[in-house]
Amino acid sequence: MPWRTGHRRLGAAETRGLLGEPDPETRLKILDHLDRNCLTFIAHSPFCCMATADASGATDCTPRGDYPGFVRALDERTLLIPDRLGNKLGDSFSNIVENPHVGLLFFVPGVVETLRVNGRAYVTDDGDLRTMLEQDDVRPELATLVEVDEAYLHCGRSLLRSRLWEDDMRDLAQEIPSPGTFWADAAATEGLDAERLDRLFDDGYQELY
Amino acid sequence: MMTRAGGRLLTVTGIDRPARDIVALHLADPAGGPLPEWEPGAHIDVQLITRHLRQYSLCGSPDDRTGYRIAVLRERLSRGASAYVHSYLDVGKKVRVWEPRNHFGLRPAERYVFLAAGVGITPILPMVMRAREAGVPWRLAYSVRTLEEAAFRDELAELGEAVTLRATGTGGRLDLGGFVGDLREGTGVYCCGSPGFVEAAEKAVAGWPEGSFHAERFVPVPRDFGPSEPFVAVCARSDVRVRVDAGVGLLAALRREGVRVAGGCLKGVCGSCAVTVLDGVPQHRDSLLGPGTLDRMHACVSRAATPEIVLDV
Numbered sequence A: 001m002p003w004r005t006g007h008r009r010l011g012a013a014e015t016r017g018l019l020g021e022p023d024p025e026t027r028l029k030i031l032d033h034l035d036r037n038c039l040t041f042i043a044h045s046p047f048c049c050m051a052t053a054d055a056s057g058a059t060d061c062t063p064r065g066d067y068p069g070f071v072r073a074l075d076e077r078t079l080l081i082p083d084r085l086g087n088k089l090g091d092s093f094s095n096i097v098e099n100p101h102v103g104l105l106f107f108v109p110g111v112v113e114t115l116r117v118n119g120r121a122y123v124t125d126d127g128d129l130r131t132m133l134e135q136d137d138v139r140p141e142l143a144t145l146v147e148v149d150e151a152y153l154h155c156g157r158s159l160l161r162s163r164l165w166e167d168d169m170r171d172l173a174q175e176i177p178s179p180g181t182f183w184a185d186a187a188a189t190e191g192l193d194a195e196r197l198d199r200l201f202d203d204g205y206q207e208l209y
Numbered sequence B: 001m002m003t004r005a006g007g008r009l010l011t012v013t014g015i016d017r018p019a020r021d022i023v024a025l026h027l028a029d030p031a032g033g034p035l036p037e038w039e040p041g042a043h044i045d046v047q048l049i050t051r052h053l054r055q056y057s058l059c060g061s062p063d064d065r066t067g068y069r070i071a072v073l074r075e076r077l078s079r080g081a082s083a084y085v086h087s088y089l090d091v092g093k094k095v096r097v098w099e100p101r102n103h104f105g106l107r108p109a110e111r112y113v114f115l116a117a118g119v120g121i122t123p124i125l126p127m128v129m130r131a132r133e134a135g136v137p138w139r140l141a142y143s144v145r146t147l148e149e150a151a152f153r154d155e156l157a158e159l160g161e162a163v164t165l166r167a168t169g170t171g172g173r174l175d176l177g178g179f180v181g182d183l184r185e186g187t188g189v190y191c192c193g194s195p196g197f198v199e200a201a202e203k204a205v206a207g208w209p210e211g212s213f214h215a216e217r218f219v220p221v222p223r224d225f226g227p228s229e230p231f232v233a234v235c236a237r238s239d240v241r242v243r244v245d246a247g248v249g250l251l252a253a254l255r256r257e258g259v260r261v262a263g264g265c266l267k268g269v270c271g272s273c274a275v276t277v278l279d280g281v282p283q284h285r286d287s288l289l290g291p292g293t294l295d296r297m298h299a300c301v302s303r304a305a306t307p308e309i310v311l312d313v
């Protein structure tokens, strides 16, 4: 029997029973808008992950990164996310068009807490909004506007346990196959060798905007 | 994005609001040391903790070596830096600053006409003060949309009659031609403002002798340079030859090969990316240098007119 099936599946009550109840204060820290602290976090964050789902609920989570503050808070309920050069798969966009709900997780290097922001998004090509997202003289073609429903600071235990920001953890990187290897192995096509693909990645990485 | 090498961290020692949408930042050395000298018209590159790099004219007094003053407009469509300064920069925070540079220096003249619009008053203000100290006759026209947008009004009010402040929202457009008046030899005209304002000023002095009009621009002069040709940049110090294809800029091509050149506006208006030319002929596509300059070029937008150009990088 494969590992992925055959285990006891827990329902809500059983899961809650094992997890215990959160402190009432924990719920209190969930805001329905971005307060000054959340805004400050986002204004200094160079990286976030964005989770989206299609109409059926199937999800994707994609990384976004740029200058600190690249996700612009237009006001306490509105975020603006640039679409920079990427793989053009556009998974997030096709999801958002079907299902506006997005979950964002913001990081600031060196800070163990992360900021979670949930809301509803749409994709736009509005000229003014794109102008505000211009970077290194390049204006993105698309932007994602997020209407904020919930925001809260997630505690730092997972980043503390993982020691994510500690320099000595960087030796892990050398164990990871190169992107060309990932691609070549996944595509398994004649003539696609990892080294050549790695050079393509390197070239591609020269152009960030 | 990068943390640019060099420069020095200065502390924000004061923030005030010389106009509704403008904050003035006072910057000083954290240890209290003297700052590099500058002349009216100079600007500095400022890098925020967000790594946004911008150019701001110095608008304090060149005689004050203990601090710089710059003014930052709150832009409706801020690309990040202006919004950050207005929302998050506080007294005690630090910004990285490079040596002042000047493409807009005040040259000796028998009299001066200063034309400023909006936040364009910043480089003009020290020029006015300098002219006044030197006892050279001067006049200033300062155009703003509303009076609340007029910066440094107290300082300007002390200057009396020679200042014409016009709120175009209520008073209508400033007649620049009328203000500048008829051509008089020996007059230096210095202008800073929006592209439309600079253009109108340029028209007002059409036919004046070469070299009488000087403008500081935030936006490149629109010009057509024809198709871009590929060329090779020979980097004398790093000992590499870099091919610059037609669709790529010199600065981008150099960086790609690991040759570090500072960048700022990337539009050819700030001068941050100046490199020394040792051989070959530059084709200046920036808004600062003309065909007469053969020994330096601005790598962000300029190219080579010869198949090879040798750079001291």
Ligand code: FES
Pocket (backbone or CB within 6 Å): B262, B263, B264, B265, B266, B267, B268, B269, B270, B271, B272, B273, B274, B286, B298, B299, B300, B301
């Ligand atoms: S970066 Fe401003 S002139 Fe080149």
